Amino acid sequence: MIELRGVSQVFRSRDREKVVALHDIALDVAENEFVCIVGPSGCGKSTLLRLVAGLIEPTRGGISVGGVPVTRPREDVGIVFQKPTLLPWASVLDNVLMPLKLMGRPTAQARPRAQELLRMVGLEGFESRLPGELSGGMQQRAAICRALIHDPPILLMDEPFGALDALTREEMTLELLEIWQRRRKTIVFVTHSITEAVLLADKVVVMSARPGRIVQVLDVDVPRPRAFEQEALPAFQRIAGTVRALIFSNRRLPRDA
Ligand SMILES: Nc1ncnc2c1ncn2[C@@H]1O[C@H](COP(=O)(O)OP(=O)(O)O)[C@@H](O)[C@H]1O
């Protein structure tokens, strides 16, 4: 469903030096698959998601979704950024409804659904607040509702639970699994947490330090439905250990050291 072929991304930093963020990435994500991307900070995970979302154009290579080349942002994608990025002057409810507004769709009949999503993430009663009145974690939960409002078949999530406290994070993890199972979405999920990756994913993509490359793609053979208790299982421990070792041995390339 999502295909990347020979994708490289080069940025120019402020001193005009070239930054190779991604080098020769090939990746396939099947329909309804849950793929997690892990790797050291700065290895190009966010860049990869922004490319798939059509927010930036690759320097080299091609990206397609459902056989169609990605050239601009798409309506069938919901995206959760690493930072909440809510509009500061709009209420929480209006922020959640924003994607529909931007697509020129009616928002009135979507209000119950927006309220239902906000209830799901524990933001009932905060609908008319402004983002600035919420904590970072609450803003991020509102941003997750915003990504889900139009029920997109594809979800791109960039460390969406990073700003949440441990308990909320666990709740949201299980809620996301539930949504994915119920609505059969295709999800690409970036995380720092190896446990989170193994708990969520069908496949874990391990990336190396800059320039970001795919080191390995591991299949997660832990049975579903998944639960946090499975962390103790040998199969879970085995794959988490492999992911950890791969990240550790690919933290830095010699020329970066
Ligand atoms: N717009 C940009 N301009 C210049 N450099 C960028 C830009 N976006 C990202 N980079 C650089 O590309 C590399 C990868 O960044 P990023 O994708 O944010 O990594 P990650 O999400 O894995 O931490 C970093 O070195 C970062 O500084």
Ligand SMILES: [Mg+2]
């Ligand atoms: Mg990032």
